[in-house]
Amino acid sequence: MSGETVRIIIDGREVEARAGLTILQAASEAGIYIPHLCYHKDLLPGGHCRVCTVNVNGKPINACTMMVGSGMVIENDTPELNDWRKSIIEMLFVEGNHICPGCEKSGNCELQALAYRFGMMSPRYPYLFPAKEVDGSHPSAYIDRNRCILCGRCVRSSQEVDHKNVFGFEGRGIHTRLAVDSRHWLSETDLASADQAASYCPTGSLVVKRVGWKIPVGQRKYDKQPIGSDIEGGRK
Amino acid sequence: MASVDAAMISRIVERYGKDPQRLMDIVREVHGELGQVSEETVDGIAKALSIHRVRVSDLASFYSFFDHDPAARYTIRLSNCVVDKMNGMDEVARAFEKALGIRFGETTPDGQIGLRATSCTGMCDQAPAALINGLVVTGIKPADVPAIVEALKREKGKVGGSSLFPNAEVQLNLRQAGPVVLGPFENGTAIRKSLAMSPEQVIDEINKSKLRGRGGAGFPTGMKWSFCRKAKGRHFLICNADEGEPGTFKDRLLLTEAADLLFEGMTVAGYALGADEGLLYLRAEYAYLWPRLEQVLSRRRRHGLLGQNIAGREGFNFDIRIQLGAGAYVCGEESALIESLEGKRGAPRDRPPYPVQRGYKQEPTSVNNVETLCCAARILEKGADWFVKYGTRDSTGTKLLSVSGDCERPGVYEVEYGITVDKLLDLVGGEDAQAVQVGGPSGACLAPKDYGRKISFEDIPTGGSIIVFGPKRDLLKHVLDFTEFFMEESCGWCAPCRVGTTLLKMKLDKIMEGRGTASDLSELKQLGTTVKMMSRCGLGQSAANPVLTTLQNLPELYRQRITDKDFIPHFDIQSAFSEQAAVTGRKFVDHEEAQA
Numbered sequence: 001m002s003g004e005t006v007r008i009i010i011d012g013r014e015v016e017a018r019a020g021l022t023i024l025q026a027a028s029e030a031g032i033y034i035p036h037l038c039y040h041k042d043l044l045p046g047g048h049c050r051v052c053t054v055n056v057n058g059k060p061i062n063a064c065t066m067m068v069g070s071g072m073v074i075e076n077d078t079p080e081l082n083d084w085r086k087s088i089i090e091m092l093f094v095e096g097n098h099i100c101p102g103c104e105k106s107g108n109c110e111l112q113a114l115a116y117r118f119g120m121m122s123p124r125y126p127y128l129f130p131a132k133e134v135d136g137s138h139p140s141a142y143i144d145r146n147r148c149i150l151c152g153r154c155v156r157s158s159q160e161v162d163h164k165n166v167f168g169f170e171g172r173g174i175h176t177r178l179a180v181d182s183r184h185w186l187s188e189t190d191l192a193s194a195d196q197a198a199s200y201c202p203t204g205s206l207v208v209k210r211v212g213w214k215i216p217v218g219q220r221k222y223d224k225q226p227i228g229s230d231i232e233g234g235r236k
Numbered sequence: 237m238a239s240v241d242a243a244m245i246s247r248i249v250e251r252y253g254k255d256p257q258r259l260m261d262i263v264r265e266v267h268g269e270l271g272q273v274s275e276e277t278v279d280g281i282a283k284a285l286s287i288h289r290v291r292v293s294d295l296a297s298f299y300s301f302f303d304h305d306p307a308a309r310y311t312i313r314l315s316n317c318v319v320d321k322m323n324g325m326d327e328v329a330r331a332f333e334k335a336l337g338i339r340f341g342e343t344t345p346d347g348q349i350g351l352r353a354t355s356c357t358g359m360c361d362q363a364p365a366a367l368i369n370g371l372v373v374t375g376i377k378p379a380d381v382p383a384i385v386e387a388l389k390r391e392k393g394k395v396g397g398s399s400l401f402p403n404a405e406v407q408l409n410l411r412q413a414g415p416v417v418l419g420p421f422e423n424g425t426a427i428r429k430s431l432a433m434s435p436e437q438v439i440d441e442i443n444k445s446k447l448r449g450r451g452g453a454g455f456p457t458g459m460k461w462s463f464c465r466k467a468k469g470r471h472f473l474i475c476n477a478d479e480g481e482p483g484t485f486k487d488r489l490l491l492t493e494a495a496d497l498l499f500e501g502m503t504v505a506g507y508a509l510g511a512d513e514g515l516l517y518l519r520a521e522y523a524y525l526w527p528r529l530e531q532v533l534s535r536r537r538r539h540g541l542l543g544q545n546i547a548g549r550e551g552f553n554f555d556i557r558i559q560l561g562a563g564a565y566v567c568g569e570e571s572a573l574i575e576s577l578e579g580k581r582g583a584p585r586d587r588p589p590y591p592v593q594r595g596y597k598q599e600p601t602s603v604n605n606v607e608t609l610c611c612a613a614r615i616l617e618k619g620a621d622w623f624v625k626y627g628t629r630d631s632t633g634t635k636l637l638s639v640s641g642d643c644e645r646p647g648v649y650e651v652e653y654g655i656t657v658d659k660l661l662d663l664v665g666g667e668d669a670q671a672v673q674v675g676g677p678s679g680a681c682l683a684p685k686d687y688g689r690k691i692s693f694e695d696i697p698t699g700g701s702i703i704v705f706g707p708k709r710d711l712l713k714h715v716l717d718f719t720e721f722f723m724e725e726s727c728g729w730c731a732p733c734r735v736g737t738t739l740l741k742m743k744l745d746k747i748m749e750g751r752g753t754a755s756d757l758s759e760l761k762q763l764g765t766t767v768k769m770m771s772r773c774g775l776g777q778s779a780a781n782p783v784l785t786t787l788q789n790l791p792e793l794y795r796q797r798i799t800d801k802d803f804i805p806h807f808d809i810q811s812a813f814s815e816q817a818a819v820t821g822r823k824f825v826d827h828e829e830a831q832a
Contacts, residue, residue, distance in 0.1 A: 045586070047586040047729070047730065047772055048729060048730055048731060049730070049731050050730050050731060050732050050770045050771065050772060053769070053770050060769050060770065062586055062772070065586035066586075066588070067588070084765075084766045084769055084770050085770075087732075087762070087763070087766040087770075088731050088732055088766070088770060091731055091732065091735035091736060091739065092731055092735065094735070094739070095731075095734075095735045124759065125739050125763070126739070126742060126806035126807065128738065149731070150728070150731070150734070165288040165290060165291070166290075167290070168288075168290035168291065168293070168294045169294055169581070169728070170293055170294060170297040170298075171297045171298070171728065172297075172298050172564070172581070172726070172727050172728045173723060173724065173725070173726040173727065173728045173734060173737070173738075174723065174726070174728070174734055174735065174737075174738045175728070176727075176728030176729075176734065179290055179293060179294065179297075180290065181288050181289055181290040182289070183275045183279070183289075
């Protein structure tokens with residue numbers, strides 16, 4: 001990356017951003033948290049969840065895919081944007097069957113953590129109560145599609161980190177589902193126990209077996225501090 | 237898998253050069269042979285292409301014209317567009333169910349005939365319409381159904397041709413030809429005039445004409461070409477012939493009547509962009525036009541208007557390939573169309589980068605509407621000065637409108653930009669309209685107070701779909717139909733559109749059932765706004781338009797339906813217990829309700 005920088009304004013604050021970064025990356029470097037869910041710093045952006053939408057010169061734009069440009073005026077932490085973001089989180093809750101108290105990921109779950117951060121009490125939308133499949137066939141990981149938010153992180157991490165193609169999508173619209181690279185089961189794919197893909201799941205949908213509840217509830221990542229605090233702690 | 241199938245698949249894969257980017261064609265042909273894309277078939281295709289099977293199942297499960305389960309020998313796909321419904325689709329559907337003894341979504345036990353619903357097939361001027369194995373059947377009345385079913389039962393092979401059914405003919409319904417797009421045109425004139433100029437001068441001429449994209453968004457065409465030409469790489473031109481907006485059928489007319497003009501426009505664009513390959517993405521519903529379009533392409537090659545050294549110009553090589561879609565409205569969005577062309581699901585891309593920077597195969601690509609390219613050819617033939625004489629200052633030229641619904645003369649009209657809705661209603665015989673949907677469900681629903689507004693980029697832009705609603709229509713029902721359409725066609729990539737369209741439908745259902753309250757209306761607006769502001773592409777961003785524009789322009793539609801209660805839960809406990817109540821013969825009593 002070149003040493004070039006551009007000046008942008010985020011929520012009234014002037015930021016010197018390295019050219020070639022996305023808005024989300026540049027904000028993080030400056031200690032500004034833009035809420036996000038399907039984005040992960042190790043992976044190429046997917047643009048699925050839209051939680052990181054910001055206003056750029058007055059227009060809604062996805063922060064994880066948009067590059068910084070000189071003179072951009074960006075709004076991030078506004079009541080309007082935060083309500084829309086919260087709406088999306090609520091949509092994801094009603095789309096699946098997220099029963100936090102019984103979920104191994106509780107406390108480490110990014111969906112749950114965002115719901116807390118946005119102050120969601122219960123979703124404003126009616127639950128869809130869909131019937132979803134669970135796949136426990138593989139010796140080292142299982143899929144619980146009740147908790148899948150179709151963020152594509154497993155698809156991308158399998159490709160980009162593990163250099164495989166274990167996951168994909170099937171169907172369309174509300175019937176879109178997480179698919180695996182076999183006729184039926186995860187055990188029929190070439191997923192290996194050393195693969196990293198499962199560690200990228202933001203919810204309890206793709207879970208590594210035999211390490212559950214290792215850290216007690218109450219001592220987990222987002223039990224201690226809200227999601228985004230690590231970035232905001234680095235505010236320059 | 238039977239070895240004969242494996243051999244067939246490998247033959248098809250070989251024919252497409254074992255190129256995974258041709259997966260659409262490969263799956264379509266295999267589906268044509270086997271009548272389905274089963275798990276075994278997916279394995280076979282993946283193996284023959286040496287790619288991961290999840291990539292094949294991703295594509296095959298996305299498009300609605302690819303069946304996973306064995307398809308019937310004949311699949312009747314009845315178009316369920318709002319306009320089909322306005323013209324008696326429900327009665328026709330019931331007639332089919334009665335004649336076949338099956339419901340929609342089912343296949344007759346002998347595997348002979350299947351019934352499916354499909355999104356708008358582009359025949360709204362002759363609705364209700366159906367596709368039977370690709371054959372278009374229009375203007376169906378319930379009384380026609382027994383004869384159609386009998387003919388299918390008699391015929392044991394593939395659907396032969398129009399002789400099978402009386403209705404198997406697409407009417408042109410050109411009601412008004414204007415001077416620009418549908419005026420007389422002599423082949424080759426636009427190409428020869430272009431070749432007398434430099435590519436940059438051609439783009440200048442388009443700039444001077446102020447031509448804007450006819451798909452609805454209205455991006456200046458000259459600017460698009462100029463960006464594309466200046467971007468480094470191999471340049472591509474794509475013609476978007478995937479018109480899927482309910483109520484649109486003007487490209488059907490152009491592809492039938494003005495294919496030469498379109499190909500001429502594409503060739504001119506190819507010269508301007510420095511592209512040697514053009515692709516025409518044809519919606520699957522218009523597959524019946526494909527053979528004729530290929531004939532036109534062959535004739536143009538023979539006449540030196542396509543291929544090598546076009547019109548005698550040494551080194552100007554350009555050819556056109558037709559790519560057939562497979563039933564996905566979202567592929568009309570240019571980046572989704574490109575994904576589809578590359579053999580993937582039609583999920584739109586995040587922009588930037590724009591297609592003019594990195595489009596097809598990550599190379600600079602200009603995607604233009606059929607009508608835009610026809611206009612471009614005319615501009616090069618007659619000059620920008622001639623073109624700007626028509627229309628308004630910022631909307632030059634003419635626009636093809638597809639008019640359907642409650643009017644005396646449905647069909648295609650070429651009008652000058654700037655025509656008022658009032659004047660248009662006079663022209664088509666729809667003076668008593670209670671509302672007009674301009675731009676299809678993605679556009680806006682206008683009430684009579686807005687009939688003085690002008691169809692133009694400055695006022696009401698439209699891709700060309702005009703649906704007239706007469707005084708007796710229950711408009712809210714059609715708002716629900718439009719919303720269901722977006723729900724069906726959402727690609728599922730992004731959360732707000734995938735989930736939000738389903739929630740919009742549920743909310744409307746509640747209001748239609750008479751269980752809505754004033755708070756439901758504000759929640760409907762909040763939900764619609766979220767979908768509009770947060771969705772990834774144009775489909776999601778307009779999916780709430782039917783709701784939002786009627787909430788704004790025709791609020792009484794909703795107010796008439798809601799109760800004066802403060803709150804009614806979405807979950808209807810009474811109906812949830814209806815089965816139990818029927819079995820036990822006891823009435824469900826809501827004690828809270830009884831006390832209140």
